[in-house]
Amino acid sequence: MESSRFAILWLFSFLVLTAQWRASSASSDDFLHCLGTNSNGLHPQAYIPKSPSYLSILQSSINNLRFASPETPKPQFIITPDHESQVQAVVVCSKKHGLNIKVRSGGHDFEGLSSTSNVPFVLVDLINLRAIDVDIKHNSAWVQAGATLGEVYYRVAEKSRVHGYPAGGCPTVGVGGHISGGGFGPMVRKYGMAADHVLDARLVNAKGEILTRETMGEDLFWAIRGGGVSSFGVLLAWKIKLVPVPPTVTVSIVTKTLEQGATELVHKWQSVASYGVPKEAFIGLHVGVVNNNATIGGVERTVQATFQVLFLGPAAKLMNVMDKSFPELGMERKDCKEMSWVESTVRFAGFPSGTPVDILLNRSSLPKTTFKAKSDFVTEPIPKGGLRGIWKRFLKEERPEMVIGVWGGKVNEIAEDKIAFPHRAGNMYLIDYVTNWDGKEGPEASKKHIGWIRELYDYMTPYVSKSPRTAFLNYKDLDLGRIGASTYSDAKIWGEMYFKGNFKKLVNVKSKVDPGNFFSGEQNIPPAITN
């Protein structure tokens, strides 16, 4: 009895599964056929879940391992175009077959949004579209979306020692996501955001057409500089404007634990770094926990502040600046190292002094972790008591970090509505709170660490920007607003945190260029006010 019932059930599920498989493989053939007929004879490389290299391609650039688990929803197809027309074909065919698309450039999205989706989707991985064409004579470069920041820095430096690009400190980040979210790095005080230095762009719209600045119009061109390009199309390439850098810059890295006076120094740093030193000096700050094995060298587990200085000039000049404005740090000439700008990008990425610059071309040079992050802009100094409360929380967590970018200078001088990136005058610094853990620990560990960082975020409320409390789009955080928000009232919460007054215009642009919301996804700009 028992076994025959089991056999019937088994047969039944076998039939259902077979039928499902037939249906999905039929639509799979249709989709791939569509791609072939729309690619001008250049069929793009496509992977389906059964393809032997599907999983390794999928995981190749997922930076946050929280989204590289077996439970993470996976794409029905991965397409790796090596020609622009193939991207157009993916848009046309995904639309025709009712599939969402996720575009991946460098894969560094904090919430994994370039590699996963809650609805059936196609992953367009731009790994093969990463050509960089530097035009020193005109101080510009065309960079395809799949290029990394490290590749850009390397190719610019190959042509000139006195040209640079003001973007982020992590060389494996992709230019597709980074620049469209604003993008800041250690030259932010001198030159502003990466998105402030974009001259033109090539974008595939929801109709599958390729647009340039001229054909997309100034409003859409405004929106993709800081508004996140994933809401508006598939970005193929940026034309970036290069900036002058001196032939010799100086890097200095000084660490101080609580026992060495970190609290007083971080407190003082706040009144110096943003408004008390020239634009050429960027005194970045990293806070972490060291000595995880208690009593290494007689010191217990403690909080450590690392002051990471980039100075666009020689060491002697930096020493003058520090002696005058921040003598308490005790920086000495021997802590300073002079180098070329491109070498400074290697040091800022955390590689040891003397690491050859071709590490910038290695897309997997940095270890990956499982993490959750959140962000805040700070507009007035946090009192010492407030800082001590952060340290107390840090000491209860395994691998917490704060990565702090310093505002002031050029980034604050540009009008809030010049481009979609809005965080300008009044901001002193940007905090990226991170907690890292070992993904193998399972869901309980995730819950614990995510709970910890949410609690820290609550604690920070009185000390950070208000009405709205602002957040940085490049540090994507799905906690903001309601998760999965798709209507205007839900989106307004995170929309105003990321974009302040620019959110309204972003919604207007979206309504004009993608009224059918083909480019939809979590925390993508919604097309219209629906309630």
Ligand SMILES: Cc1cc2nc3c(=O)[nH]c(=O)nc-3n(C[C@H](O)[C@H](O)[C@H](O)COP(=O)(O)OP(=O)(O)OC[C@H]3O[C@@H](n4cnc5c(N)ncnc54)[C@H](O)[C@@H]3O)c2cc1C
């Ligand atoms: C270790 C690390 C360090 C970082 N350091 C900095 C820093 O110093 N400064 C800073 O500003 N940010 C920094 N970031 C954040 C980083 O800039 C963002 O995560 C950025 O979005 C990453 O771009 P990507 O192309 O690598 O990401 P992806 O994950 O590929 O993309 C991010 C988002 O943009 C969309 N997208 C990507 N490419 C395209 C495209 N071509 N067309 C349409 N949509 C696209 C994706 O779908 C996704 O929604 C850092 C992130 C990490 C993980």
Ligand SMILES: *[C@@H]1O[C@H](CO)[C@@H](O)[C@H](O)[C@H]1NC(C)=O
């Ligand atoms: C901590 O100590 C343990 C036991 O002595 C050792 O196995 C481990 O490698 C140490 N970890 C670090 C990070 O030093």
Ligand SMILES: *[C@@H]1O[C@H](CO)[C@@H](O)[C@H](O)[C@H]1NC(C)=O
């Ligand atoms: C890139 O860096 C990683 C990590 O250091 C290393 O294992 C790998 O061999 C490097 N790849 C290349 C091509 O150099």
